[in-house]
Structures are given as C-alpha cells and as structure tokens.
Amino acid sequence: MTIWRVEAMIMPKDGVNDPQGEAVHGGLKSLEFVGVQNVRVGKIISLSIEAKSEDEAIDQAMHMCDQLLANPVIETYSLTATQPSPAAKGSIA
Amino acid sequence: MTIWRVEAMIMPKDGVNDPQGEAVHGGLKSLEFVGVQNVRVGKIISLSIEAKSEDEAIDQAMHMCDQLLANPVIETYSLTATQPSPAAKGSIA
Incomplete structure (x- = not known):
C-alpha cells in the first residue's frame, strides 16, 4: 500500500453567489488593486490516502467529495493525485 | 490588456495546527474512510486580473497575497496563471 496525496479543489459553481469572493474583491479594491475584475474563493483539501494505485x-x-467535502448543488470539484517522494517519509540530515 | 486568471493556493504551513483539517479527518473516519492518514484544509482564490503579461x-x-490574502506567519501560497480562452468572452450558439 502506498500513501497518495490527493488534492481536492472545491469551487463555487459559476452563477452561484460567492459572498466571500465579493468581500475579498472589496478588500483588494480598497488596497488599490484596480486591475482585478472578479474573485472567487474556494477550498483546497489535501488528503493523504493509503491505496494500492493512483486510480483507487x-x-x-471522489466518494469523500460526494459524501462530505463538497456540496454538489452549489460546488464543483476537481481531483489531482501525486505520490509523495520517498524522502518525505523522514530522513536525518 | 488581457484578462489573466490567477489561482492562489493558500495552505497552512507544515507543523501549524489545522483544526479544520482535523475536523474533516474526524468526519471522514466516522464515514468509515479508514485509509485517510492526514487532512489539511486551505483556500483557493481565483482572481481575474487585467494585465499586459502573465508575469505582471x-x-x-503576489502583492495581493502578501498584503491581504495570505498570512505569511502560518500560511504558504503558490500561484498559477492561465489566460482565459477567447470563447469564454461569450458566444451565441
């Protein structure tokens, strides 16, 4: 079994109201970042999962997102997996 | 001027306490996802920025993250830029 790092990026769907994004947009405007057209705020959940393969x-x-992490009515998610390097298991320099 | 979509991924630094991640981990355990070793929760902020080049x-x-979006004491951030496709400007099918 290998430990895989899976990143779930969860964003509000287009058209869904995003008050957090509007607040950030307002904050950036008041700091005089005038080139910002739009801001959307989402979540990134980094999971270390023990599994036999990347697909697993x-x-x-995906099941975690469907059952707990994302709200399919107002959010979309995308998943990317990477295998942590063996050095990440711990080494003494 | 072109509109660039820049995604800022903001994560708690390693070693910094992440109560939100612990809560998600607990929730996944109670749903019997036993293969999850660790969970970290961060933010993803999608910015549409008008600029002359990707570098700009x-x-x-980067200035927005330093001044408002990220807390450099407890968080790290990474940035990726993409140019929205011309079709995204709107078309009538």
Missing part, C-alpha cells in the same frame, strides 16, 4: 486513491477521494 | 499578473497576485 482518486476513486476514494 | 503573477506579480500583482
């Missing part, structure tokens, strides 16, 4: 890890993460 | 858009976003 992604499949598990 | 990234540079502006």
Whole structure:
C-alpha cells in the first residue's frame, strides 16, 4: 500500500453567489488593486490516502467529495493525485 | 490588456495546527474512510486580473497575497496563471 496525496479543489459553481469572493474583491479594491475584475474563493483539501494505485486513491477521494467535502448543488470539484517522494517519509540530515 | 486568471493556493504551513483539517479527518473516519492518514484544509482564490503579461499578473497576485490574502506567519501560497480562452468572452450558439 502506498500513501497518495490527493488534492481536492472545491469551487463555487459559476452563477452561484460567492459572498466571500465579493468581500475579498472589496478588500483588494480598497488596497488599490484596480486591475482585478472578479474573485472567487474556494477550498483546497489535501488528503493523504493509503491505496494500492493512483486510480483507487482518486476513486476514494471522489466518494469523500460526494459524501462530505463538497456540496454538489452549489460546488464543483476537481481531483489531482501525486505520490509523495520517498524522502518525505523522514530522513536525518 | 488581457484578462489573466490567477489561482492562489493558500495552505497552512507544515507543523501549524489545522483544526479544520482535523475536523474533516474526524468526519471522514466516522464515514468509515479508514485509509485517510492526514487532512489539511486551505483556500483557493481565483482572481481575474487585467494585465499586459502573465508575469505582471503573477506579480500583482503576489502583492495581493502578501498584503491581504495570505498570512505569511502560518500560511504558504503558490500561484498559477492561465489566460482565459477567447470563447469564454461569450458566444451565441
């Protein structure tokens, strides 16, 4: 079994009101960042999942998003998996 | 001037307490996702920035992160820029 790092990026759907994004937009305007046209704020959830393959890890993460992490009515999500490097397991320099 | 979409991914630094991640981890355990080792929750802020070049858009976003979006004491951020496709400007099918 390998540990996979799966990142779930969860964003509000287009057209759905995003008060957090509007607040950030207002804050940026008051700091005189005038070139900003639009701001959307979402969540990124980084999961370390023990699985046999990348596909299995992604499949598990998809079930997690459907059941708990994302609200399918107002949010969309995308998933990317990477395998942490062996050095990440811990080494003494 | 072109509109660039810059995504700022803001994550808590390693070692910094992440109560939101712990809560999600607990929720996944109670749903019997037993293969999850660790969960970290961060923010993703999608910015539409008017700029002459990709470098200028990234540079502006970096200033926004430093001044408002990220807390450099407990968070790290990474930036990626993409240019929205011309079709995204609107078309009638």
